Amino acid sequence: MSLHKRLETDVLIIGTGLAAISVALHLPSGMNALLVSKGTRFETNSVRAQGGIASAYAEIDHRGHFEDTCQAAKGRINRSVVDYVTRSGTEAMEFLLRQGVLFDQSEGEFLLGREGAHRLPRIYHCGGDETGKRIMETLMPQVPFPILEQTHITELIQVNGQVVGAVGYSEGEPIEIVARATILATGGVGGLFAASTNDPLIQGDGIALAFEAGATIRDLGYIQHHPTVLVHAGRSEGLITEALRGAGATLVTKNGDRIMADHPMQDLAARDEVAKRIHEVRKREPVYLDTSNVVDRTKRFPTFVEKCEKLNINPDLVEIAPGIHFLMGGIETDLSGRTQVEGLYAVGETASIGLHGRNRLASNSLLECVVMGKAVAEQLKLLPERSVKQIKRRPGTLRSVTDRLSQVIGVEMDVRQIQESLDALKDWTLDESGQEAEENRLRHVTACLLLEGARSRLTGEDESVEQVAVTATTGGIFNRGYRTVGHHE
Ligand SMILES: Cc1cc2nc3c(=O)[nH]c(=O)nc-3n(C[C@H](O)[C@H](O)[C@H](O)COP(=O)(O)OP(=O)(O)OC[C@H]3O[C@@H](n4cnc5c(N)ncnc54)[C@H](O)[C@@H]3O)c2cc1C
Numbered sequence: 001m002s003l004h005k006r007l008e009t010d011v012l013i014i015g016t017g018l019a020a021i022s023v024a025l026h027l028p029s030g031m032n033a034l035l036v037s038k039g040t041r042f043e044t045n046s047v048r049a050q051g052g053i054a055s056a057y058a059e060i061d062h063r064g065h066f067e068d069t070c071q072a073a074k075g076r077i078n079r080s081v082v083d084y085v086t087r088s089g090t091e092a093m094e095f096l097l098r099q100g101v102l103f104d105q106s107e108g109e110f111l112l113g114r115e116g117a118h119r120l121p122r123i124y125h126c127g128g129d130e131t132g133k134r135i136m137e138t139l140m141p142q143v144p145f146p147i148l149e150q151t152h153i154t155e156l157i158q159v160n161g162q163v164v165g166a167v168g169y170s171e172g173e174p175i176e177i178v179a180r181a182t183i184l185a186t187g188g189v190g191g192l193f194a195a196s197t198n199d200p201l202i203q204g205d206g207i208a209l210a211f212e213a214g215a216t217i218r219d220l221g222y223i224q225h226h227p228t229v230l231v232h233a234g235r236s237e238g239l240i241t242e243a244l245r246g247a248g249a250t251l252v253t254k255n256g257d258r259i260m261a262d263h264p265m266q267d268l269a270a271r272d273e274v275a276k277r278i279h280e281v282r283k284r285e286p287v288y289l290d291t292s293n294v295v296d297r298t299k300r301f302p303t304f305v306e307k308c309e310k311l312n313i314n315p316d317l318v319e320i321a322p323g324i325h326f327l328m329g330g331i332e333t334d335l336s337g338r339t340q341v342e343g344l345y346a347v348g349e350t351a352s353i354g355l356h357g358r359n360r361l362a363s364n365s366l367l368e369c370v371v372m373g374k375a376v377a378e379q380l381k382l383l384p385e386r387s388v389k390q391i392k393r394r395p396g397t398l399r400s401v402t403d404r405l406s407q408v409i410g411v412e413m414d415v416r417q418i419q420e421s422l423d424a425l426k427d428w429t430l431d432e433s434g435q436e437a438e439e440n441r442l443r444h445v446t447a448c449l450l451l452e453g454a455r456s457r458l459t460g461e462d463e464s465v466e467q468v469a470v471t472a473t474t475g476g477i478f479n480r481g482y483r484t485v486g487h488h489e
Pocket of ligand 1 (some may be wrong): 016
């Protein structure tokens with residue numbers, strides 16, 4: 001493959017979601033950066049965020065937020081990380097307000113939402129349920145760096161073990177971007193699944209890229225299902241914010257029986273518990289969200305109401321089902337966003353810092369993006385100089401994995417089916433090179449890692465995916481030439 005275009009920058013930020021933008025807006029002056037997005041700059045999960053951002057800004061201290069996060073997580077957290085992020089909630093809100101984000105207020109007081117497993121209303125929102133869109137529309141124009149849209153990064157460049165940039169395709173043309181630091185802000189994995197709340201472009205690419213570069217990946221078995229994805233004519237039609245339940249909506253059967261009535265937190269129990277209950281009931285009959293008693297529904301939840309109007313359904317009672325929503329695990333980093341590979345950082349949903357455990361507390365991810373974006377930018381002040389030699393690349397492989405993943409990874413999982421899928425993916429062979437082949441290679445690597453994560457979660461193995469992957473390599477999963485990074489000279 002001949003490389004037409006070569007760019008150089010101090011910091012390459014792969015992504016244009018809130019995590020990426022937070023890094024960009026916190027970088028020290030004098031430092032150059034370049035941001036890239038797979039689609040347009042606004043095709044991100046950040047834009048889709050509805051409920052809001054969790055912060056103890058109005059509380060005496062962050063202790064309640066810290067405890068609720070730990071409680072919802074059900075283990076697998078680093079308490080000092082939870083302390084750091086929840087403590088930083090006040091600073092994050094001050095930053096967003098300073099940048100001009102207009103959070104909903106009434107008579108000079110912020111209107112706070114309440115969501116699952118929060119014992120207090122502490123969710124700051126904009127435009128009712130348009131929080132992500134409004135935050136991103138406010139912050140994006142303030143980014144002082146170029147943004148390359150329609151640019152799909154397919155491989156990291158490594159020299160002597162260090163990541164020194166990335167290659168991919170920009171508007172279909174090969175591109176090489178050399179950088180002193182490379183930041184993966186590529187979001188979660190939902191786009192790999194059929195029933196998901198995510199933007200379809202968000203497919204876990206960062207995880208495959210980091211894995212291929214030798215970074216540790218962990219906890220991929222922990223994927224959060226959002227309890228309420230709107231179902232219409234048998235199809236998933238996107239997320240319905242949990243804040244509706246915070247405002248009084250309830251989960252019911254056709255007869256009006258409340259399915260969460262016996263839970264101490266009722267309809268606002270932790271997401272995994274609500275999703276599980278819905279899944280169980282749906283084996284017998286459909287489950288609905290009754291929003292008929294939500295006060296000011298149209299004003300507070302315009303996204304929901306407009307969606308119902310578009311589908312020509314009555315918003316009072318809508319059928320729902322759980323859908324793939326958020327990846328708790330990801331690329332292991334420290335509290336400065338550093339991975340174990342020199343020159344490579346990860347931030348936002350693609351990273352795993354030990355905040356979300358087995359179950360993310362609602363609205364903690366926008367907070368993580370803002371807080372950790374700043375932490376990464378601060379770390380970059382210490383960036384060493386680096387020069388890069390000519391780079392040679394090898395092309396990759398493969399085809400779509402969505403159907404297979406969607407069939408076996410869900411609220412309920414079966415270890416035998418997971419193993420069968422893994423075995424089937426092992427047998428897939430190399431295709432020709434080119435952009436499509438390389439995109440498919442990334443999907444394939446992420447899919448194998450997700451299946452490995454699910455298998456180790458189900459079998460109770462407590463090892464990181466890096467360890468699992470080493471086993472897998474000897475077993476043949478990654479021995480077909482997929483691990484192309486490391487072959488650069
Ligand atoms: C419907 C919905 C509602 C949500 N509501 C809330 C909420 O109310 N509160 C909350 O805290 N969280 C919410 N979340 C979760 C939250 O929105 C996300 O976790 C968060 O926005 C992730 O931000 P990010 O910057 O890490 O990634 P994203 O915003 O997903 O951005 C990822 C970026 O990476 C780019 N990218 C990916 N792969 C490549 C590649 N190979 N090459 C180049 N670019 C690439 C994409 O183009 C994109 O720009 C919600 C999520 C969804 C889907």
